[in-house]
Amino acid sequence: MAAEKKQPRADQGVYAISVVSDLVGVGEQTLRLYERRGLVEPERTEGGTRRYSRDDVDRLRRIGELVDDGVNLAGVGKVLALEADNASLQQKLKAAQKRAADR
DNA sequence: CTTCTGACA
DNA sequence: TGTCAGGA
Numbered sequence: 001m002a003a004e005k006k007q008p009r010a011d012q013g014v015y016a017i018s019v020v021s022d023l024v025g026v027g028e029q030t031l032r033l034y035e036r037r038g039l040v041e042p043e044r045t046e047g048g049t050r051r052y053s054r055d056d057v058d059r060l061r062r063i064g065e066l067v068d069d070g071v072n073l074a075g076v077g078k079v080l081a082l083e084a085d086n087a088s089l090q091q092k093l094k095a096a097q098k099r100a101a102d103r
Numbered sequence: 104c105t106t107c108t109g110a111c112a
Numbered sequence: 113t114g115t116c117a118g119g120a
Contacts, residue, residue: 026115027115027116027117029115029116029117030114030115030116033114033115067114072113072114073113073114074113
């Protein structure tokens, strides 16, 4: 019959920790450490299983790139914070540009 | 699958 | 410091 999936129900782009570990090529325990460090915040299902969304997986892959570049977890967390702040600034900038263009 | 502790590079 | 490993 159809391939039975893991704990995650029929949702869109939701992966179990084992799948994410294979995707990012890192141990499962490491992914849990990343979450503990605040690098990623996956959702939890009723059973307590981590539900990594596609966005989370993409973020983990980016973390792997930074680590590969020689950035430690502390640095990665800082980069993530900077990127979040940068996104906020870009949003404001876009709104300001649109306002100026409209005027 | 989850969390914890231990050990190694 | 970060990752892997085994046990509960």
